[in-house]
Amino acid sequence: EGRMKGLAFAYDPDGYWVEIVKRSKPNVIPNYFNFSQTMLRIKDPKKSIPFYEALGMKLVRSKDYGDFSNYFMISANSADHGNGKDIITDENEKDDTVKKEFISTLFPPVLELTHNHGTESDEDFKHYNGNEDGRQGFGHIGFLVDDVYEACDGIREMGYGFKKEPDGGSMKGLAFALDPDGYAIEIIKRGGIDFGDQKVENAK
Numbered sequence: 001e002g003r004m005k006g007l008a009f010a011y012d013p014d015g016y017w018v019e020i021v022k023r024s025k026p027n028v029i030p031n032y033f034n035f036s037q038t039m040l041r042i043k044d045p046k047k048s049i050p051f052y053e054a055l056g057m058k059l060v061r062s063k064d065y066g067d068f069s070n071y072f073m074i075s076a077n078s079a080d081h082g083n084g085k086d087i088i089t090d091e092n093e094k095d096d097t098v099k100k101e102f103i104s105t106l107f108p109p110v111l112e113l114t115h116n117h118g119t120e121s122d123e124d125f126k127h128y129n130g131n132e133d134g135r136q137g138f139g140h141i142g143f144l145v146d147d148v149y150e151a152c153d154g155i156r157e158m159g160y161g162f163k164k165e166p167d168g169g170s171m172k173g174l175a176f177a178l179d180p181d182g183y184a185i186e187i188i189k190r191g192g193i194d195f196g197d198q199k200v201e202n203a204k
Helices: 045-054 079-090 096-104 147-155
Strands: 006-013 019-020 038-044 057-064 068-075 110-116 140-145 162-164 174-176 185-189
Touching: 006 045, 038 045, 045 057, 045 068, 045 110, 057 096, 140 147, 147 162, 147 174
Parallel strands: 038 110, 140 185
Antiparallel strands: 006 019, 057 068, 068 110, 162 174, 174 185
């Protein structure tokens, strides 16, 4: 159905869309299914892409479809992406077919940002983030870090705010930052958390 043949969107039990996409190379990944990507609708890629780059991600493919564009980002320092190192470092110089094939062979998930053209110039436009009263659905995405407090100090400088600071509420040591569209981004301590972490001040 539609203009994009060969892919499908199934519904899960809660009505969320689940995209089913064909891999470019068969038998590269043994799993019949592997969780491949999460898509977020964004208002302005000039704000969203730098935000996620600051969280350690790298833009590896972008595609303009006329009335909307897709941007695909991965956690660039992962050893799982070593086979695509040249693609990661020269994103704007690679053939789109090569980049698309690279993404389809990844086992770790990709963040897909979808921008409907024109929203960036509409001051009143805003995407629902899934956490508004009466519209709860989508929750958040998460990033692992070694030091939640240090990571949040850097995120705070970008100016988009927090839904929960590291020491807010009863669960100490984890945070929920907000991205440029107001989506919640969980910042989690790598290796686990006991909800009793405290910020350690550097000795002077």
